[in-house]
Amino acid sequence: MKVDEIVVNSSSHSYRIMIGNGIRSQISTFVTKAYSSIFIVTDEHIADLYLSDIQSGLTHEYVYTSILPAGEKTKCIEYYYQLQTEAIKYGLDRNSLIIALGGGVIGDLAGFVASTFMRGIDYIQVPTTILAHDSSVGGKVAINHRLGKNLIGSFYPPQAVIYDVETLQSLSEQEIRSGYAELIKEALISDELTFRAMLKTDLTSLSAEELQEHLRMGIKVKASIVEADEKESGIRKFLNLGHTLGHALEAELGYGSLTHGEAVAIGLLFSFHISESILSTHLPYDQLHEWFKKNNFPLIIQTEDIQSLMMKMKKDKKNVSKMIQMVLLQDIGEPTLRTVTDKDMERHLNSFIGKLVTK
Amino acid sequence: MKVDEIVVNSSSHSYRIMIGNGIRSQISTFVTKAYSSIFIVTDEHIADLYLSDIQSGLTHEYVYTSILPAGEKTKCIEYYYQLQTEAIKYGLDRNSLIIALGGGVIGDLAGFVASTFMRGIDYIQVPTTILAHDSSVGGKVAINHRLGKNLIGSFYPPQAVIYDVETLQSLSEQEIRSGYAELIKEALISDELTFRAMLKTDLTSLSAEELQEHLRMGIKVKASIVEADEKESGIRKFLNLGHTLGHALEAELGYGSLTHGEAVAIGLLFSFHISESILSTHLPYDQLHEWFKKNNFPLIIQTEDIQSLMMKMKKDKKNVSKMIQMVLLQDIGEPTLRTVTDKDMERHLNSFIGKLVTK
Structure with missing residues (x-):
């Protein structure tokens, strides 16, 4: 190789x-x-x-x-x-x-x-x-x-x-899952074809060649973005897709009880959910949910405390003037930044948690 | 003004x-x-x-x-x-x-x-x-x-x-002294005329105009050096004139028992002492000592523990490969970097402490 x-x-x-x-x-x-x-x-x-x-x-x-x-x-x-x-x-x-x-x-x-x-x-x-x-x-x-x-x-x-x-x-199964959540994120930022190809991956039978290829893809996406915006004043924020809720979940449950990638996976689904609502775009929510599920990602939010989660989302570094800023998708390969009011965020979180439970 | x-x-x-x-x-x-x-x-x-x-x-x-x-x-x-x-x-x-x-x-x-x-x-x-x-x-x-x-x-x-x-x-008298040690250092890095002018200053009867003028001089010297070498890979190290021993003295006596500037004043005299010995230059040691004394700088090294001082000098960030690097003066306005072996440093420290006591 x-x-x-x-x-x-x-x-x-x-x-x-x-x-x-x-x-x-x-x-x-x-x-x-x-x-x-x-x-x-x-x-x-x-x-x-x-x-x-x-x-x-x-x-x-x-x-x-x-x-x-x-x-x-x-x-x-x-x-x-x-x-x-x-x-x-x-x-x-x-x-x-x-x-x-x-x-x-x-x-x-x-x-x-x-x-x-x-x-x-x-x-x-x-x-x-x-x-x-x-x-x-x-x-x-x-x-x-x-x-x-x-x-x-x-x-x-x-x-x-x-x-x-x-x-x-x-690596353990859980660590492979955790890493692939970020690779999926990079594919989502990149383009539809890459994302579709990633969804064909079976994490239980991953070859070394496949892995190296996926890593190269992820790193290339990441490298091209950080070269354009090293200090995260603009497009680098796109890399936080799935991370606003992801980080809050990790903090809420105590770092380590959910892996970073597992938390990001839930965050990615939430970004789909909220993008569809705010930007009226149609995203393959079900397919992504299905792929996560097939690969044993834990897709539940183990907290009843929406207010505490929201508090943690407000501590995100991307926020300006105490409003939550989120990366959403206008389409696959088209990330965008949106500010979400507390009231809207609470509503979206509640409907999302409901959706996770019923799937 | x-x-x-x-x-x-x-x-x-x-x-x-x-x-x-x-x-x-x-x-x-x-x-x-x-x-x-x-x-x-x-x-x-x-x-x-x-x-x-x-x-x-x-x-x-x-x-x-x-x-x-x-x-x-x-x-x-x-x-x-x-x-x-x-x-x-x-x-x-x-x-x-x-x-x-x-x-x-x-x-x-x-x-x-x-x-x-x-x-x-x-x-x-x-x-x-x-x-x-x-x-x-x-x-x-x-x-x-x-x-x-x-x-x-x-x-x-x-x-x-x-x-x-x-x-x-x-500011207290002690704080004025502390600040002027750095201003003297900048004058020494700058040129002979500036240094001679500084030695005419009487810290007990300082006017606001004099002070503003001296600050402008010090800041200009500093600014021109940091513009040329922001990350201290070269000439910015010159600003550490007097600081190798100065920092060690502060650490040895516990930060705060000697002000930073008072420690630097002793360090400046030491840099004169060691420059005269290593570079065979003639520097106005007696005049500088006299000015410090007249302005009530405490000019004694209150430690018997040369080894402990040396250990602290070796922790200086300027050092490379565990040897002590010092800023010396080829002449006023001509700083230079020299590495000093442990043996030589011990000898210089001993003779310097003796000189301080007898003056």
Whole structure:
């Protein structure tokens, strides 16, 4: 299988995304700068599986490692500060490199540490989940605040993304689902044909070739949008399709009890629901619902507390002047931004929850 | 008295520095963008003196305030997180503005919050100390780590700096001294004539005109350097003249027991001492020492623990590959960077401490 290369032009520098099978052990060929030291940040699950491959692939004299608990709860101010402390104690300097080895949690956390350690040092993303194809590209790094997801962070692009699809073989069914929700989202932003092709995918019998192809598609959609709008002042907001409700659900249920992608899947259906109502467009709601269901996505909103959900949606970073702003679809491939009043939002949420239950 | 205007061109935008007498009450004329809300961050001392002037000068609907304890200890992760929490609770969004009203501690802390709240919102510096002429210009924002000063931060330029020299009338003798150490540093980086003129200043009988002139000089030196090297990869490091030992002294004695400028004054003398030794240049060590002494700078190093000081100097962000890098002077107006081995540094420190005691 070949190695795919996608170049992303950020405002400060260009960086390469390499996608291939088994490329984690050749990491030195991608880390060309003479770094004074390297600090690998990973979690306990990934450390067991792939840490030694990365370590043995590096030829640098000073290589340090921090192994954190797995899970969304790690993306918090406490571990952020702990990593800063370790970086100082290991003697990292401005010419050091951080390698984020893991899923989106590790990528976001280690990337945010890199963006603020000594006012910013280099870092490389080595994603090990499908979901992380989204978070590892585009330079959005962050930690969660207890009042909302990703509320503290930076725009800080990596020096490279090394994507070894072989590491995706160890993913659970739930993690595959979670990643595919974002891939579906990117297909919806892209065009009808891509979306229809994605709906043919059976997640229980996914080939490595299929996966690499879907990742390339998702990353290309993402890369072209972040190149056009790095700081999310315009079209980058489209990538939040499905995320307004998605993030609120994650926060409401406690991060981790629903995966990010599972929450986004519900959010995508909600964006269909509300788009049909507000923009009078006809979208393949039933087909998307069917595909999610067939692939075992949990499609219920386990809360009675609409007001609490709404409060959380209002904390979304896209909002302006305390009104909820949502990404909707005029058609597949045609995302658009709309402000929704509290009263309308409550009505849409109630009818949506009803619709989910009866399907 | 006229209002001075200096424009600084950063990589992301240009911003104005306004210096004038009583301009704090006209703040609305400088805050032209239609911000959705404004969050003023200040400390308890400054709040008593100037907060109401700022509040009454703003015509915006949503203006919130956070009043923090005064002092360097506030520049820590705990208050950083508290401000994030308040910003979320007040419903700040990406179109909100933070106003940092206070000295360098407030400017650095509130600026770092602005740089990372929802991945970055606008902020304005309203410095109320002489020392803050340095920190408010150039976009370096940070908090302290318990293992070292300013180790966590960003490069994130403000939208404007509003410098009301009238607010400097309430400064203590110690705060005036602290600010003038940085002004002396800028004169040393600039040229011999400026430096000689500064040595004629008597801090006990400072006129408002003199002060405004000195601030303009210091800010111009600073602005021209940060324009040429925003991210401190080259000449911006020159601004750290006197700071390698200065920061270590502050950390060693506990932030706050020696003011930043008082520590920098000792650091400047040390840079003279070590420059004369390593570069064989002749610098007016005695005149500078005399001026500091006449103006009541505390010129002793209150520690016997050279090893601990050295450890702290090695944590400096300018260091590469675990060696101490220092800014030295080939001559006044000619700063240069040199790496100093541990052995040499220990020798220089010992002879310098001896020299300080005997003068």
